[in-house]
Amino acid sequence: MKSVSWLCAVVVLAAISCKGGEDPALTGQAVYSEPQPDGNSFACATCHALTEPAADGFRRPGHAIGDSLRRPSYKNAQLSSWLDAANVCLGEWMAAEPWSADSEAYVALRGFLEDQDAGKGEAEPLVFEIVAPPAGLEGGDATRGRELFNESCAVCHAANAVGTNRAPPLVGDLLEPAYVAERIRLSGRQSSSVYPNLTGGRMPFWAADRVSDEELLDLLAFVATAVGDQGQGGGPDDTPTTSGSGGPQARSCGSTHPSVGRTAEFITYSHGVMGTVTILDDCTIGVERFHYDGQGIVVEAYSGQNGNFEDGFALSGNLRRNQPYEDETLTLSLPEGKTLDDLDSVSIWCVDVSISFGDASFE
DSSP: OOOOOHHHHHHHHHHHHOOTTSOSSOOHHHHHHSOOTTSOSOOHHHHOOSSSSOTTOOOOSSOOOTTGGGOSOBTTTTBOOHHHHHHHHHHHTSOOOOOOTTOHHHHHHHHHHHHHOOOOSOOOOOOOOOOOOOSOOOOOOHHHHHHHHHTTTHHHHOGGGOOOSSSOOOTTOOOOHHHHHHHHHHOBOTTOSSOTTOOBOSSOOOOTTTSOHHHHHHHHHHHHHOOSOOSSOSSTTOOOOOOOSSSSOOOOOOOOSTTTTOEEEOEEOSTTOEEEEEEEETTEEEEEEEEEOSOSSSEEEEEEBTTBOTTOOBSSSOOOSSSOEEEEEEEEEOOTTOOGGGOSEEEEEETTTTEEEEEEEOO
8 A cells, every 4th residue: 555644635635625616515525534413423425435546545344336326235235225324424423413415515416426437337335244253362563553553543643643633643652452442443333233242332343354463463464563743643634622620519408329439440441540439419510630641632431321421411511632640530420411320430431432441430
């Protein structure tokens, strides 16, 4: 693959997103290249090139979609409708509402793809295999891994893993290889309607034909040794967020619920999350000796039940970005209308990509 810089990719995406002088009506090119207004920071172009090799040189987790309208089926032949397949992407990866057949964005994107595709006749259906990481995770080459990272993972994490508004920085994070391998191979909504055996999160998985086991080991070796600027993230849309030490304003609550007084320790997954979580009263949860390196994107304290935080709710505003928490105390308030019956665990949750950096479950 041709090595390219993150800056080049930004320039390319910016160029194809520009509508300069065109009619302000929605264009299919914009639908393809820009995030949906009601979604997260992902766009179709984040995961799918139009053709391969891609014009910008990147290998993406998803296959190219330039000929997708001519395919007889989608998602390993589980779907026969292109609209249904697009709606899986919208709901499971882009956090956006589904389209109908007359949605302006859907009509515009179909027209754009038809204009790009010069092929004739039916295209071959795509078949891919979602696989677990290999049993052994050692033996990779960090130099090869860095080159591969900058030609693939950098679409979201930026060159040399310094992070963007789509994905957090990985430099200096000392992530466990098993955790990184699982994210690469099995990340995605656990309740997916079409993808089996995923383990949660918004990061797209890399199927066996997109990243080989040998390449996976090289990526792990690079991430384990990645160093660099941990302070500024990457993409042009990065915006520092405000402190989240209070969430909704503290209010007077009783202490009648049987869960009051329960404590739990954060299990650390990444970004140095640690601390003791205690239910203080019927609507307040405290966190003591809290540690978090501040290197996520949009990160909040979230509630959950049975380990499910995607359907949970926020207990805080955005936690500080680029300013670590070191042995601090947080006071989290349940929003109006929620009670302790609605949660049994707390997560330090990266909202934009649906990943828990660490969570604590009350026994």
